Amino acid sequence: MKNGVMMQYFEWNLPNDGNLWKQLKKDAVHLHQTGITAVWIPPAYKADEQQDEGYATYDLFDLGEFDQNSTVRTKYGTKDELIETIGELHKNKISVYLDTVMNHKAEGDYTEKFKVKEVDPKERNKDISDEIEIQAWTGYLFKGRGNKYSDFKWHWYHFSGVGFDDAQKKSGIFRILGENKYWSEGVDDENGNYDFLLCNDLDLDHPEVIKELNRWGIWVSNELNLDGMRLDAVKHMEDKFVKQFLETVRAERGNEFYSVAEYWNGDLATLEKYLAAVEKTTDLFDVPLHYNMYKASKFGKDYDLRRILDDTLVLHHPDYAVTFVDNHDSQLGSSLESEIEDWFKPSAYALILLMEKGYPCIFYGDYYGINGGKPLYQPIIDLLLNTRRKYAYGEQKDYFDHPSTVGFVRMGDKDHAGSGLAFLMSNNIDGNKVMNVGVNRKGEVWRDLTGNVQKKITIDNEGNGNFLVEGGTLSVWVKF
Ligand code: CA
Numbered sequence: 001m002k003n004g005v006m007m008q009y010f011e012w013n014l015p016n017d018g019n020l021w022k023q024l025k026k027d028a029v030h031l032h033q034t035g036i037t038a039v040w041i042p043p044a045y046k047a048d049e050q051q052d053e054g055y056a057t058y059d060l061f062d063l064g065e066f067d068q069n070s071t072v073r074t075k076y077g078t079k080d081e082l083i084e085t086i087g088e089l090h091k092n093k094i095s096v097y098l099d100t101v102m103n104h105k106a107e108g109d110y111t112e113k114f115k116v117k118e119v120d121p122k123e124r125n126k127d128i129s130d131e132i133e134i135q136a137w138t139g140y141l142f143k144g145r146g147n148k149y150s151d152f153k154w155h156w157y158h159f160s161g162v163g164f165d166d167a168q169k170k171s172g173i174f175r176i177l178g179e180n181k182y183w184s185e186g187v188d189d190e191n192g193n194y195d196f197l198l199c200n201d202l203d204l205d206h207p208e209v210i211k212e213l214n215r216w217g218i219w220v221s222n223e224l225n226l227d228g229m230r231l232d233a234v235k236h237m238e239d240k241f242v243k244q245f246l247e248t249v250r251a252e253r254g255n256e257f258y259s260v261a262e263y264w265n266g267d268l269a270t271l272e273k274y275l276a277a278v279e280k281t282t283d284l285f286d287v288p289l290h291y292n293m294y295k296a297s298k299f300g301k302d303y304d305l306r307r308i309l310d311d312t313l314v315l316h317h318p319d320y321a322v323t324f325v326d327n328h329d330s331q332l333g334s335s336l337e338s339e340i341e342d343w344f345k346p347s348a349y350a351l352i353l354l355m356e357k358g359y360p361c362i363f364y365g366d367y368y369g370i371n372g373g374k375p376l377y378q379p380i381i382d383l384l385l386n387t388r389r390k391y392a393y394g395e396q397k398d399y400f401d402h403p404s405t406v407g408f409v410r411m412g413d414k415d416h417a418g419s420g421l422a423f424l425m426s427n428n429i430d431g432n433k434v435m436n437v438g439v440n441r442k443g444e445v446w447r448d449l450t451g452n453v454q455k456k457i458t459i460d461n462e463g464n465g466n467f468l469v470e471g472g473t474l475s476v477w478v479k480f
Contacts, residue, residue, distance in 0.1 A: 004037040004359060005385065006097070006260075011365035012328045014075070015372075016051040021077035025085040032092035035385040038258075039089060040230045040361065043099045044074060044082055048106035051075055053328070054099065055232065056106035056199065059142050060216050061149045063223070068144035086224055095227035097258060098220065102213055102245075103233040104199040105154065107137035111166050114138075114156040116174035123192040124173065124183060134165035134174055138200055149219060152212045160184065160203040161196040180205075186239030186277060188265065197236040204241040213241075217249040221257070228258025231282065235263045239277040246281045259283065260322045260359075264329070264336060266291040268311040275320055283359065286313040286321045290338070293325065293351070297344035300472075301428040305406040308351070318357035325349055326363045331370060346380045346450075347425040347474040353384045354410065354423050354476065356396040380450070384476070387449055391421040391478050397436070405431030405469060411438055422446070422477040424469040432468045439463035441479070448475040456480060 009024055024039070031039070043054025046062035050071040062068055063079040072078060077085075086096050114136075118129035140154040156162075160183060161175050173196050175183065183195040184205055195201060203209055220226065229249075234242055242261065250257045259282040263274050266288050275284065289312040296303040313321035325348045329336040340348050345366065352360040362381060369375040394411035405426045412420025422435050437446075441459045448454075452473045459465045469475045 006038040006361040007036045009039045010042040013371035018073045018077045021081040021085045025088045028088045028092040038095035040097045057101045066144035097228040100229045101232045103236045108140040110139040111135045112156045115177040125192040135167040136162040159200045161201045184238035188235035204238040214248045218252045231261040234261040243278040283320045288312045293348045294338045297341035304403045314358040321358045323352040323358035324361040393419040404428035425474040426469045429471040445480045446477045447480045
């Protein structure tokens with residue numbers, strides 16, 4: 001992923017018009033020209049209803065091809081459109097990563113009766129009922145698809161828990177009982193055991209489930225000619241399953257098949273434990289960095305910017321860090337709401353796009369606007385992408401040495417004439433910082449590409465520049 005930039009090509013409020021695949025196809029040339037090298041596309045398979053974003057998964061083998069749940073297409077379009085779009089993206093040297101939801105399934109086609117114990121939602125290892133029989137929507141027929149691609153039919157024993165008893169019309173967390181059946185061990189320990197998230201929780205220790213998902217992983221990667229996956233909700237999934245799943249798909253598609261997993265936890269030690277458990281078979285989103293930037297944006301001048309990279313993946317495990325500012329879950333109104341405030345977004349994007357380490361991911365909502373609103377950050381993101389391509393090369397030297405004005409220098413390299421840059425951001429008053437860009441740059445006149453600072457500066461005989469930044473903004477300095 002050397003110098004690659006990923007884009008998350010959806011947000012939570014897209015209209016249910018079946019147009020996303022067509023839009024993405026038309027956008028492929030522009031994305032390539034802008035510097036996007038990979039797109040993360042939303043869950044592309046049949047959900048419980050047409051308007052669902054795809055996370056309430058119904059049939060993984062229905063990529064908008066069969067009449068099921070009252071629709072052929074998904075929220076985003078049909079399978080044929082998706083295949084055409086991926087072809088166009090590949091023509092433009094853009095890799096495609098599919099959002100992959102294997103933790104749970106939405107309700108099935110018919111109810112089944114089986115034995116459970118209800119558990120305490122805050123302590124999932126604690127039963128709060130005796131053994132009881134419930135009736136839940138765990139039977140799947142896939143009538144519209146029949147046996148095409150797979151004749152596997154899901155039943156209650158392929159799940160480890162459900163969230164609803166239809167007999168009593170009662171919500172709760174019901175742990176399914178059976179031989180060798182319990183919550184998975186390799187999951188986050190929040191709430192005692194965080195295997196169950198919602199809907200019907202797949203039993204990822206069940207041999208039939210493992211076999212079927214592995215088969216699907218190979219099928220969907222071949223069918224769509226995927227370059228990688230974004231794995232949803234892995235903190236709720238058996239880690240041993242995730243590792244062997246990726247190894248299985250890579251055995252078919254090659255070792256370069258990419259993976260980034262969503263382990264939504266801001267604690268570095270937890271993410272390190274996970275990387276070790278899956279033996280680094282996947283990258284992870286840098287959730288600690290997201291939360292640092294979120295806090296920086298909330299606390300304004302009271303945040304100590306020297307700490308912005310503290311305890312982040314990109315600092316400690318740069319080769320496994322996907323850096324991002326916001327996503328569909330952090331955007332306002334979503335389940336993990338923690339959206340970076342407007343004033344700080346340009347600085348946050350500059351940080352992830354201009355720094356040497358990490359694999360940056362741009363959010364559709366920031367680039368194209370949320371809910372049809374204005375694309376407020378497109379100009380600055382375009383400018384930063386352009387800067388990344390032209391100037392962001394060579395060694396990085398950090399100047400995280402002042403509570404309200406921090407930055408770094410990229411020294412440039414021989415392969416990119418005139419490359420190298422100086423970046424500063426401020427969360428308080430106007431600031432300045434002397435940074436060294438190399439003695440070979442003496443006498444050069446540099447300017448701020450963002451236009452926030454109009455004054456030009458000259459590099460002195462030692463290679464130092466006294467770079468400026470306006471209060472509460474950023475500046476990106478390059479040779480004039
Ligand atoms: Ca689970």
